[in-house]
Amino acid sequence: MVFKCQEDSFLKEFSTKVISCIPVSKNISIDGKKTNFNGFEVVLENTIIFPEGGGQPSDTGYLNEIKVHHVARKEDIAIHYVDKPFNIGENVEQRIDWDRREDHMQQHSGQHLISAIFEKNYKLTTVSWWLGEEVSYIELDTPSVSDELLIEVENEVNKLIQEARKVEVIVYSKDTPPEVLENAKSTRGLPEDHVGDIRVISIENIDNNMCCGTHVSNLSQLQAIKLLNSEKSKRKNKTFVNFLCGRRVLKRLENCLKREQKLTQSLKSNPAQHPELVEKLLNNVKNYSKNLSTVLKDLAIYEATKLKNTELIPKYYSLHRKEAEPDFMNIFIQEYGGTSVLLFLSTGGEKGIGNIILYGPKEHVEELSPRICTIMDGKGAVKGNKYQAKVNKIENRSKAEQVISEYFS
Helix, strand or coil, rough: CHHHEEEEEEEEEEEEEEEEEEEEEEEEEECCCEEEEEEEEEEEEECCCCCCCCCCCCCCCCECCCEEEEEEECCEEEEECCCCCCCCCEEEEEEEHHHHHHHHHHHHHHHHHHHHHHHHCCCCEEEECCCCCCCCEEEEECCCCCCCHHHHHHHHHHHHHCCEEEEEEEEECCCCCHHHHHECCCCCCCCCCCCCCEEEEEEECCEEECCCCCCEEEEHHHHHEEEEEEEEEECCCCEEEEECHHHHHHHHHHHHHHHHHHHHHHHHHHHHHHHHHHHHHHHHHHHHHHHHHHHHHHHHHHHEEEEEEECCCCCCEEECCCCCCCHHHHHHHHCCCCCEEEEEEECCCCCCCEEEEECCCEHHHHHHHHHHHHCCCCCEEEECCCEEECCCCCHHHHHHHHHHHHHHH
């Protein structure tokens, strides 16, 4: 069948009857994420809430005031997933989440247009597509797409949007001869469990494509299309082209402007100078990091030498440097050279993640390391005279020192 949402993509409310309502507890996929759903599967006489299909996520909405979390299609049946039951034969008022519907319409119709231009003008076929929460993509049957081609296609599709080309839905019966459907190309083909009439989305003098999704009625409703970039697909000789349509373009621009304003305040410069100033700052940070690394290396050598020259050799020695990397500890150990003293070394901030090393007599390292690991919530391994670990609670370092002190006393 063709659902009511496919007959009229702009219908926001609709009254219908409940055919069945079954309690269910199972894993379902909502927006590509596996979810353990406990509720009810409701089937209605008809629906304006689009069931997932054709690369387009399902709509969300309401049956009366009950939230519809997801809609799935099984042959010619739309299954609505809700939290509360309904009586069979009960009249329900459907209402869709219009913002979500309009966004999906813009992205899906935009995809048809982008794919059509790549194929019609450049002989590049779309082999798959994905409607993401923030960015969508088409997957083209080509090893690469140049930036120059992206600009060309972007200009062409936006010109067609300005021309306000019509977008029509043509419905053919399931008995329509194949030759009549010749011009209704499909990049994906019909689903194996397809039942009933066949919908073709026609963009005026541009494209005809079999599709089950919801679409705009005029390209002007897309507002604008932005092709963001291309990147290699995981599949051989395939390329992703990421894009935005409609309100997503304005949303991305708004976010970019907010970031630009913050950078302008921080850098105290006009936006045109941002790349140059950021590059300068990064170079400065790189130089500072290099200088700091040299200083910390010298410090590690100094501290190790000081310990070696101590007249009264301690049973254990602890040292923490919050600004240092793990190399600091290894340089210290290398410079000190001995294993008679138990070394408890650590790096990292005042709280959170850090790194530790226990180094010294093997029997002490093996006995103390599990206890230290528990206290500091770490994970590591003993190798010879050395236990090295990454910890999640560097702030518990003083507690670990207390355990070491008690151990030796």
